[in-house]
Amino acid sequence: MDPQLTSQIVPAEEIKVIEECLVRLAEDTGGNYVLLLDKSGQVITAQGDAARQDITALGALIAGTFASSREVAKLLREKDFRQLFTQGVRENIFISLIEDQWILCIIFNKGTHIGLVKVLTKKATDDLSVVLERVREQQKARDDVLGSSFRTSMEDTIDLLFRD
Amino acid sequence: MALINVAAREIHCKIVYYGPGMSGKTSNLQYIHSQVPKETKGELLSIATETERTLFFDFLPLDLGKVRGFQTRFHLYTVPGQVLYERTRVAVLSGADGVVFVADSQKHKLEENIRSLRELAVNITRQNKRFQDFPVVLQYNKRDVPGALPVATLDKYLNTLGWQRFEATATNGAGVFDTLKAISKLVISKL
Numbered sequence: 001m002d003p004q005l006t007s008q009i010v011p012a013e014e015i016k017v018i019e020e021c022l023v024r025l026a027e028d029t030g031g032n033y034v035l036l037l038d039k040s041g042q043v044i045t046a047q048g049d050a051a052r053q054d055i056t057a058l059g060a061l062i063a064g065t066f067a068s069s070r071e072v073a074k075l076l077r078e079k080d081f082r083q084l085f086t087q088g089v090r091e092n093i094f095i096s097l098i099e100d101q102w103i104l105c106i107i108f109n110k111g112t113h114i115g116l117v118k119v120l121t122k123k124a125t126d127d128l129s130v131v132l133e134r135v136r137e138q139q140k141a142r143d144d145v146l147g148s149s150f151r152t153s154m155e156d157t158i159d160l161l162f163r164d
Numbered sequence: 165m166a167l168i169n170v171a172a173r174e175i176h177c178k179i180v181y182y183g184p185g186m187s188g189k190t191s192n193l194q195y196i197h198s199q200v201p202k203e204t205k206g207e208l209l210s211i212a213t214e215t216e217r218t219l220f221f222d223f224l225p226l227d228l229g230k231v232r233g234f235q236t237r238f239h240l241y242t243v244p245g246q247v248l249y250e251r252t253r254v255a256v257l258s259g260a261d262g263v264v265f266v267a268d269s270q271k272h273k274l275e276e277n278i279r280s281l282r283e284l285a286v287n288i289t290r291q292n293k294r295f296q297d298f299p300v301v302l303q304y305n306k307r308d309v310p311g312a313l314p315v316a317t318l319d320k321y322l323n324t325l326g327w328q329r330f331e332a333t334a335t336n337g338a339g340v341f342d343t344l345k346a347i348s349k350l351v352i353s354k355l
Contacts, residue, residue, distance in 0.1 A: 007165055007166040007167065007168050007175075007355050008165050008166070008167050008168065009168040009170060010167070010168065010169050010170060010171070011170050011171075012170045012171035015169060015170070015171035015172070016171065038167050038176075038259060039258055039259045040165070040167070040176075040178045040239075040258060040259025040260065040261075041178065041239065041259070042167045042176035042178065042237075042239065042259075044167065044169060045169070045171075045172070056206055056225045056237075056239075057206070057207065057209050057223065057225075060209070060221075060223045060225075060239065060241075061209075061223075063258070063259075064220060064221060064255060064256065067254075067255035067256070067258040068220070068251075068252065068255045070255065070258075071251040071252070071254055071255050074251075075251070145168060145170060146168070146175075146232065146234065146355070147232055149232065150231065150232045150234070151352055151353060151355075153231050153232050154228075154231050154232075154236065154349075154352045155349055155352070157228050157229070157231050157236070158228070158345055158348045158349060158352075159345065161200060161201065161204055161226075161228055162196075162200070162341050162344050162345050162348065163199075163341050164199055164337055164340075164341055
């Protein structure tokens with residue numbers, strides 16, 4: 001099967017490594033919130049202010065911004081914009097691409113210097129690249145993870161919920 | 165590609181509604197948003213121009229709850245249909261697991277449908293995916309418009325790959341859930 005059509009399965013032990021990396025980044029920079037997204041906008045995991053309810057929409061918008069910047073890069077004959085910085089009155093967002101698959105995003109306020117964020121995000125990006133490489137290499141069969149009856153149950157749920 | 169988070173026991177899938185301008189992509193999402201149970205849907209997010217045309221995308225997260233122990237989420241997006249936003253459509257398509265192609269059944273829109281479908285094929289191929297294998301469901305929308313092209317004519321020009329296709333009138337909801345069910349099941353079958 002086309003590898004681009006298969007799912008990306010992130011095992012529990014790798015999620016733990018990712019979470020430790022995000023916690024370290026938040027603590028060392030003093031950032032409020034750190035997210036790891038897939039380029040499709042799905043949130044892999046997030047660390048920080050637990051009160052945030054809007055992370056699904058945040059993930060979709062940040063990934064959209066990044067995908068849009070990739071197209072701008074192409075028009076400028078630039079290979080890629082690897083990082084994006086958005087400055088607000090209270091909070092700032094720094095976004096960094098991991099390989100071509102994941103997006104690391106840190107939200108921080110005036111108390112944190114952007115230079116520190118850039119340096120520590122680079123380190124985190126390097127660490128997460130190694131994790132991504134491992135996730136890509138492992139070839140777990142879907143049925144091992146989901147169970148063979150998953151599809152039938154899923155179809156029943158779809159029929160139940162998606163109706164007028 | 166779909167994302168399976170084993171630790172959180174979550175599955176995320178991305179479905180994109182594609183098609184020419186004014187074919188009814190946003191109307192599909194609005195109808196779904198108005199009908200699904202409150203606990204299933206998130207907020208419908210629209211980035212539109214002042215005249216309510218989609219500028220970047222509409223976004224509707226649907227949470228199907230736990231299925232065999234896995235929290236399953238579908239994220240529905242629309243692309244902006246207007247010709248000038250081609251690069252934006254590429255951006256929204258990034259990482260999609262399946263596409264609903266919303267075609268406009270009106271006679272004078274046939275060429276726009278064909279052009280948009282060709283563009284979709286190019287954009288999917290550019291993502292290193294084989295278009296023939298990619299999950300696509302066709303929706304012939306605006307069936308209520310007088311003089312709508314016969315389904316056989318639309319099939320001839322748009323459905324050369326033999327996808328599942330549904331007739332719809334998105335503004336009153338006809339065919340909207342049939343389309344959504346078909347693409348959801350197709351995406352799940354490819355997980």
